[in-house]
Amino acid sequence: xxxLVNLRNIYKIYGEGESEIHALDGMSLEVHEHEFVAIVxxxxxGKSTCMNIIGCLDxxxxxxxxxxxxxxxxxxxxxxxxIRNREIGFIFQQYNLIPKLTVLENVELxxxxxxxxxxxxxxxxxxxxxxxxxxNRENKFPNQLSGGQQQRVSxxxxxxxxxPVILADEPTGAxxxxxxxxxxxxxxxxxxxxTTIILIxxxxxxxEQTKRIVRISDGKIISxxxxxxQA
Amino acid sequence: MSIKQAASLALKSIMGNKLRSFLTMLGIIIGVxxxxxxxxxxxxxxSNVVSIFDELGTNLITVNVGGRGSNRSVDPADMQKIVEExxxxxxxxxxxxxxxxxVKSDSDSLDNKTVTGVSEDFExxxxxxxxxxxxxxxxxxxxxxxxxxxxxYLQKELFDGQSAVGESIKINGKKFxxxxxxxxxxxxxxxxADDVIYLPYTIAQKMSWNGRVSMYYxxxxxxxxxxxxxxxxxxxxxxxxxxxxxxxxxxxxxxxxQINEITGMMSTALAGIAGxxxxxxxxxxMNIMLVSVTERTREIGIRKSLGATPWDIMSQFVVEAITxxxxxxxxxxxxGVAASFAVTLFGVASKISFTAIAISFSFxxxxxxxxxxxxxxxxxxxxxxxxxRYD
Ligand SMILES: Nc1ncnc2c1ncn2[C@@H]1O[C@H](COP(=O)(O)OP(=O)(O)O)[C@@H](O)[C@H]1O
Ligand SMILES: [Mg+2]
Numbered sequence: 040x041x042x043l044v045n046l047r048n049i050y051k052i053y054g055e056g057e058s059e060i061h062a063l064d065g066m067s068l069e070v071h072e073h074e075f076v077a078i079v080x081x082x083x084x085g086k087s088t089c090m091n092i093i094g095c096l097d098x099x100x101x102x103x104x105x106x107x108x109x110x111x112x113x114x115x116x117x118x119x120x121x122i123r124n125r126e127i128g129f130i131f132q133q134y135n136l137i138p139k140l141t142v143l144e145n146v147e148l149x150x151x152x153x154x155x156x157x158x159x160x161x162x163x164x165x166x167x168x169x170x171x172x173x174x175n176r177e178n179k180f181p182n183q184l185s186g187g188q189q190q191r192v193s194x195x196x197x198x199x200x201x202x203p204v205i206l207a208d209e210p211t212g213a214x215x216x217x218x219x220x221x222x223x224x225x226x227x228x229x230x231x232x233x234t235t236i237i238l239i240x241x242x243x244x245x246x247e248q249t250k251r252i253v254r255i256s257d258g259k260i261i262s263x264x265x266x267x268x269q270a
Numbered sequence: 271m272s273i274k275q276a277a278s279l280a281l282k283s284i285m286g287n288k289l290r291s292f293l294t295m296l297g298i299i300i301g302v303x304x305x306x307x308x309x310x311x312x313x314x315x316x317s318n319v320v321s322i323f324d325e326l327g328t329n330l331i332t333v334n335v336g337g338r339g340s341n342r343s344v345d346p347a348d349m350q351k352i353v354e355e356x357x358x359x360x361x362x363x364x365x366x367x368x369x370x371x372x373v374k375s376d377s378d379s380l381d382n383k384t385v386t387g388v389s390e391d392f393e394x395x396x397x398x399x400x401x402x403x404x405x406x407x408x409x410x411x412x413x414x415x416x417x418x419x420x421x422x423y424l425q426k427e428l429f430d431g432q433s434a435v436g437e438s439i440k441i442n443g444k445k446f447x448x449x450x451x452x453x454x455x456x457x458x459x460x461x462x463a464d465d466v467i468y469l470p471y472t473i474a475q476k477m478s479w480n481g482r483v484s485m486y487y488x489x490x491x492x493x494x495x496x497x498x499x500x501x502x503x504x505x506x507x508x509x510x511x512x513x514x515x516x517x518x519x520x521x522x523x524x525x526x527x528q529i530n531e532i533t534g535m536m537s538t539a540l541a542g543i544a545g546x547x548x549x550x551x552x553x554x555x556m557n558i559m560l561v562s563v564t565e566r567t568r569e570i571g572i573r574k575s576l577g578a579t580p581w582d583i584m585s586q587f588v589v590e591a592i593t594x595x596x597x598x599x600x601x602x603x604x605x606g607v608a609a610s611f612a613v614t615l616f617g618v619a620s621k622i623s624f625t626a627i628a629i630s631f632s633f634x635x636x637x638x639x640x641x642x643x644x645x646x647x648x649x650x651x652x653x654x655x656x657x658x659r660y661d
Contacts, residue, residue, distance in 0.1 A: 139286055
């Protein structure tokens with residue numbers, strides 16, 4: 040079975056010569072369908088860089104990246120945008136909802152860029168909101184919701200396009216521990232329903248709740264442990 | 271993303287900040303409105319002036335013989351001969367001798383009235399309509415009869431609006447019989463086409479200070495023959511005077527063309543000046559759009575992370591700029607048309623030009639495209655990672 044995410048010897052190098060920084064230093068990683076992976080590391084270890092490359096927001100300096108069997112490391116901006124639109128669902132620490140748009144409109148966004156008709160779009164967005172339990176909030180604006188609710192909207196937005204992979208960068212980082220836990224539980228539930236999730240965190244207690252923990256340091260993977268018991 | 275979605279997004283963003291959007295559009299609004307107002311007023315002015323000249327008859331030709339640079343002269347009989355020898359293009363001629371005078375009836379007196387001596391053909395040249403009585407005849411002219419034809423203003427002032435035909439008036443102390451009153455043309459106002467007195471030119475010659483006839487009215491057979499008629503008259507006059515400075519020959523049709531040309535230039539120049547404010551308006555749009563791109567950096571990052579292509583972002587901002595320009599244009603048109611109507615209430619003639627409306631609207635849309643392009647390009651080029659990090 041081909042891996043969903045397949046990073047091969049990825050380097051991301053900032054600067055030149057003396058001041059060169061290897062944010063990713065020859066990283067190779069495979070993530071398969073239905074996995075729930077945590078990428079853990081200290082601040083500055085290269086987690087975000089890794090996620091940006093997996094999420095096609097950024098391209099590696101060298102190395103190959105196959106997403107769902109397609110080589111994306113050499114794609115141009117437009118092609119990358121299409122990949123982000125169809126293959127990836129992002130969940131950010133800061134939710135990243137557009138404040139001027141209603142909850143429903145925010146969830147519709149990826150579908151707009153996919154060129155889906157308005158009625159179809161609304162239907163799918165409502166389904167996604169229903170899954171995160173916010174059906175009754177669709178006409179609210181983000182700032183009318185609590186942090187946990189906003190993060191659930193962003194999860195709904197990530198789910199709406201039904202992408203094969205969901206990338207979550209510190210999704211509980213801005214939440215108190217109780218709501219953080221709820222969001223995490225929700226991600227687990229999503230994974231049980233079959234969605235592949237890659238979660239980035241610096242928090243071991245969160246990482247422990249996933250099925251596989253990949254630890255990185257200075258842009259390299261230092262351990263990769265699969266916890267079958269969780270599956 | 272479709273243009274329709276981009277347009278609705280743009281409208282939303284414009285409506286989301288009404289005051290700022292209005293201020294952004296202000297330059298365009300003022301520019302479009304002033305183009306429309308200025309062109310309307312010049313148009314109104316032109317058609318007013320042209321209608322005055324039209325009234326005089328577009329086949330009218332005026333000839334001034336000053337005799338400058340020559341010691342020869344022409345008399346009314348010479349002029350009559352020109353008409354007779356060129357009957358293919360000329361119809362009538364009338365001398366015109368004007369002087370200022372005091373006009374009195376038994377009850378009233380008017381000072382500083384222009385009194386004009388003309389021939390019997392003047393009636394046909396100027397297509398005068400007699401309301402009451404008759405115009406004077408060839409016999410009146412040759413016999414130097416003391417008769418006159420007056421406009422309704424004089425009838426109103428001197429005879430309280432009662433029929434003046436058969437009554438007598440005194441012009442500079444000399445007694446004249448009123449034999450005809452002209453039809454009212456301009457509500458009998460002072461200084462208008464109703465404020466006229468015509469006498470046989472033979473008498474006017476005696477009453478004016480030097481008795482010379484220096485002005486003639488000709489009528490061409492029709493407007494199309496005006497040009498030919500003008501050159502015939504010029505040829506004949508040159509034969510007499512041997513000097514082009516001694517006379518001027520001017521066709522009314524030519525004058526109307528000149529007026530149209532001058533006012534056309536005026537209106538282009540004024541529209542050009544107003545166009546500059548459109549350009550300034552465009553720079554206003556660009557400024558605000560640049561600010562808006564910066565403010566919305568994070569939004570752009572979010573949109574990009576969700577799959578917006580550079581083209582999607584680009585079109586979002588360009589469409590927003592175009593919508594701003596177009597909306598400003600529409601408001602400008604409304605304001606301009608309203609103001610063009612409003613000035614007519616203050617007696618200023620104005621005539622709305624649909625060409626000016628169409629051009630200024632297209633121009634404001636074009637300005638939206640041009641000045642929206644640069645900020646939109648900037649937005650489309652933003653690096654999604656940096657944009658997401660921006661706050
Ligand atoms: N745009 C950039 N320019 C220069 N250095 C960068 C840039 N982005 C990240 N880095 C460097 O790369 C390393 C990894 O950063 P990052 O992936 O953000 O780590 P993490 O998310 O684990 O905290 C850090 O040393 C950081 O300073
Ligand atoms: Mg980070």
